[in-house]
Amino acid sequence: MQLLKQVLFVAALLCCFLFSSAQKKVLDHAVYDQWESFGERIISNNGKYAVYTVNVQEGDSRLVIAQVGASGGFVIPRGYNAAFAGNDGYVVCKIKPPYKDIRDARIKKKKPEDMPKDSLALYNLTTRTLVKIARVKQYKQPEEQGSWLGILLEKALPETPAQPDSATRVAQLARTADSLAHVADSLRKQLAGIQQHGFTANAAKKETNAKSKTEDAAEEGTTLLLKNLLTGEEKTFTLVSDFAFDKNGTALALYSTRKNSDSTSQAHVLWYHLQQATTDTVMVKLHDAHSLAFDEAGTQLAFTAERDSSTKAVQKLFKLWYYKPGMDSATLLADRNTSGVPAGWGISENATLRFSKSGARLFLGTAPILPPKDTTLPEFERAGVDIWNYKDDALQTVQLYNLNRDLKKSYTAVYNWQNHSVIQLADEQFKNIELTDELNGNVFYAATDTGRRVAAQWQGYTFSDVYAIDAATGKRSLVEKNFKGNMYPSATGKYLLLYHDRKRSYTLYNSETHSSTPVVLNTRTPLYDVENDVPDDPNPYGIMGWAKNDSLVYIYDQYNVYAVQPDGKKAAVPVFVQEGKKRVRYVKTDEEEHGIDISKPACFWVYDETTKLSGFSKAVLQQLPARLERISADTVNSSSLVKAKEAGVYLWVKESFSQSPALLISGNRADSVQSMPGWHTTLAAQLYQTNPQQSQYYWGTASLYKWKAYTGKLTEGVLYKPENFDPKKKYPMIVYFYERNNNTLYNYQAPAPTPSRLNIPFFVSRGYIVFVPDIWYTTGHPGKSAYDYIVSGTRALMKEGFVDSTKIGLQGQSWGGYQTAYLITQTNLYAAAWAGAPVVNMFSAYGGIRWESGLNRQFQYEKTQSRIGATIWEKPELYVENSPLFHLQKVKTPLVIMSNDADGAVPWYQGIEFFTAMRRLNKPVWLLNYNGEAHNLVERRNRKDIQIREQEYFDWLLQGAVAPKWITDGVPAVMKGRTWALESSK
Structure with a gap:
């Protein structure tokens, strides 16, 4: 009997174990790191292979090479930055060092040069073999692939000397100790006889000499390995700093630096003929070179180089050089003295040199030559001051934020071969030029807002004058004055389509007739954002693009596309037959496309605003209306379409809230993929489904919830419910x-320690309902608008019967943080609130700075998101009405504020104002300031920390958990770094 009891007891334990092991778990903070997402996705030109990366949040990701129609795939651990090479015969990628090695090196605070380095992987798709190359800095290949690959290596590791035996080592240490003792004694005697000023002067001299030596020693290049993937041929070049292939893989240009330890070595630029394996010396005796650029045919080379001045010179003046095979060496094309270069300007080394597609034009950059810094005084005696002037185009904060960019700013120019001069196209008035017809156009376009830039401080935009520019002469012709809107040059540049924000309509400018005509569309819906609710002109839906040869321009309305003839001879034609509220948008699958080819299938993303389903289709636009043909029969949430260049094979991602992203591939027999036997090309095949471990955890569902807001508008929101939801x-x-x-x-939402937003699947898994309501705004009353929609939606859900009306929380970040702050001053409905980076005082915020850009915040209140629509002097009552600070005496809801001291969007003093006011009023409030952090948390360690605290806070007030010590006791400054106070207070 006793034995039977023991057997039954063991059996019961086993059953309990099996039952418990089959049970799902709630998500916790340990799950984050290995949760997967897709990274890179590419298809070979012939459509036979796909490459994708599966990334984890923290740890080692992997790269997968899959053959279409075959099962499985080849995995390269930690692979990234992949490309097909060798005429689609290889996959090449970089390999990151193991995460553990990088972490260990960071713990040891190793210098950048001593950190673990990337490797390179070469996978042969025919032989299925893998070759790795260690310590690779970067790789390049010709744009059209071909057979060549250039691999620039990291600096070689210094050789480790042989270690002496222990007896020898002891003797060496003894001799070193004696030597150090003598040195120390000598130093003591010297220091005793040196006055302080003499020591300082000597130290300054040493510092100057050290600095001079550093400047003389320019950074050396490294070894370039040139590899022919088809023949196996290899060649190396030393001390290479930069290199470039021509488009078709016939030529290689490279710049090699001098060797600092060899006074006889010289820097040089070489042209290597890849087919003949011969080398031309393009230039020697130079100090620096930049922007090696071939023309498309691979017969011309241009670059900028500095060779005349000493390496110690304060200013380095670069020049434009040119070379083609057969020349003895590179010839000088332009410098600061060349005709057409503005006085006081020079050739910019920071510009990207470009030949036009025909090779007949060479585009360069020029820039003002800045005077050297004043060094007549030592640095510690120079005044440090920023001088603000009300006439400046931009605030000093904006100028300082953009300082490094502006120091490298260049202005587009073109070299005139006929008279060996420079035609300056852009300048400080016309900063950006719209180049046309792959740089071959006869007409370019530009706009200038000179004299009107200050108003951007409060408008958020400026008015501009639009000009057409003669590409041959640089002559400018006025197209439109005081323009506010969008510019869309045609493929050849003959036409310029303009959308006028104020008029909410389009006009077409013809550069040949110098005339503009209105574009009249017989659209059923407007061409501008009908849902715009900020106090500014609505944006247009934009254009799909121009057809090749400028035969048509395609303009969007809210849902459809309209084909417009630029000559205006025929009425606009809808491209598709409209079916309900389905939005159709073009997907550009060829980055080299310059004008849409209407004879070939084009890809489109189709989104149904009623059902929220989306998918991809294709259509040929030659005959209108065009017929959309589905690329896949599945339509849930489809994104990130990629197409094979030479085959009708498509790769995309499919997901839903409950279905982790899956990578799918499909094709069409009519699109030349019949050569892949066994693959059912009419159906989509799944290559990989991320996160199979999700099935082990409680998840949830997402559904559309509709209710009538206090404004009377029928409104939508997304309602997330826990798995096995019970409405009772x-x-x-x-x-x-x-x-x-x-x-x-x-949308799929991975459980991740988020930068700021609510981790929805995490809380849903743990038994919370999460509600995300839509908000529609009325100008002047953003706070009340938030109340009308958020509170009405909350109360509508309370009537459903499954929400505990005493356990409802609020969470919002930035604009959501502001709305959270406002709501708790208007209602006591919510038991807990969490506001990230909130604005509470619109008066002080109005004059504040967005430090991430240096911009003043005035425009935000007058024209954009904050939606006041007036200045603080015009309608101060609206700033009081919408500022939570002035209504905090009514707050009864406990609140946590996150406000970080390096926030670049909302000045963190807003969080301080909020906290100190609540503290003064004896309201329950906590402030989290993550040191050195941005508006949204960047550091993963901080993201993990805030995720834990957010869970503890809501669990305490909404699920009855015990409060942690950081809530009950706080963390005094003396305890910072000694305790995190995350443990329970009991």
């Missing part, structure tokens, strides 16, 4: 919001 139970709920999110219904 009462659930705690967190309301998360920003503006409008109904189009995210089918």
